[in-house]
Amino acid sequence: MPQISQLLESLLKVDGIQAAALIGTDGFVIEQKMNKPNIDMETVGAIVIGGLQSSESIGTELEVGKIEQSMVEYENGILLSRMLSDGNAILTIVAGQNAMLGNIRYQVGKMMPEIQKQLEN
Numbered sequence: 001m002p003q004i005s006q007l008l009e010s011l012l013k014v015d016g017i018q019a020a021a022l023i024g025t026d027g028f029v030i031e032q033k034m035n036k037p038n039i040d041m042e043t044v045g046a047i048v049i050g051g052l053q054s055s056e057s058i059g060t061e062l063e064v065g066k067i068e069q070s071m072v073e074y075e076n077g078i079l080l081s082r083m084l085s086d087g088n089a090i091l092t093i094v095a096g097q098n099a100m101l102g103n104i105r106y107q108v109g110k111m112m113p114e115i116q117k118q119l120e121n
Contacts, residue, residue, distance in 0.1 A: 004118045007111055008033040014107045016099025018077075022115065023048060023090045030089060039094055048081050048092050071101075082108055084116050091115060 002010075004022060011020040012035050019039045021032035027046040034041070056067050069082045078095040091112065095104055 002114065002118075004031045004115060005033065007115055007118065011093065011107060011111065014104055016095045017093055017104060018096055019044075019094040021045060021092050022119075023081075023092055025049065025088060025090070036094070041092075044079075044092065044094070048079075048090060052081060052083070052090065069105075078104075080104060080108065082112065084112065084119065086116065086119075089119060 008020040008022065008031055011017055012033050018036040019032065019034040019041060021041045021044070022030040023041075023045040024030050027049040029041050029045045032041045051072075052067060052070060055070055059065060059067055066087070067083060069080070071081075072079045074097075076097050078093075078097070078099055078101060080093040080095065080101075082091045083089075084091065091108060093104060093108060095101075
């Protein structure tokens with residue numbers, strides 16, 4: 001059974017992904033892997049938590065349920081954050097502007113059960 005670091009490493013092989021991190025709900029990085037060394041995932045983790053809390057508030061106000069995934073497209077890249085099913089961690093992906101978003105979402109979805117299983121161990 002692959003470890004979390006191995007699972008994140010395999011995500012880096014997906015075309016366009018520059019960084020992958022598992023972030024606790026406290027904003028601290030549990031594990032991270034990067035192809036682009038100038039990304040400060042500790043700072044990204046803290047900011048992602050704030051953004052997800054705001055999105056959660058919007059969901060409550062609109063009565064549409066809990067947040068499952070957030071994606072923000074920037075001029076030169078994409079930030080995708082997906083909550084684990086137990087809500088105790090967030091998988092965050094940093095991808096380049098030309099990344100195939102559908103493939104990234106597919107690969108992340110495929111990997112989520114294994115990441116969840118590893119966190120429970």
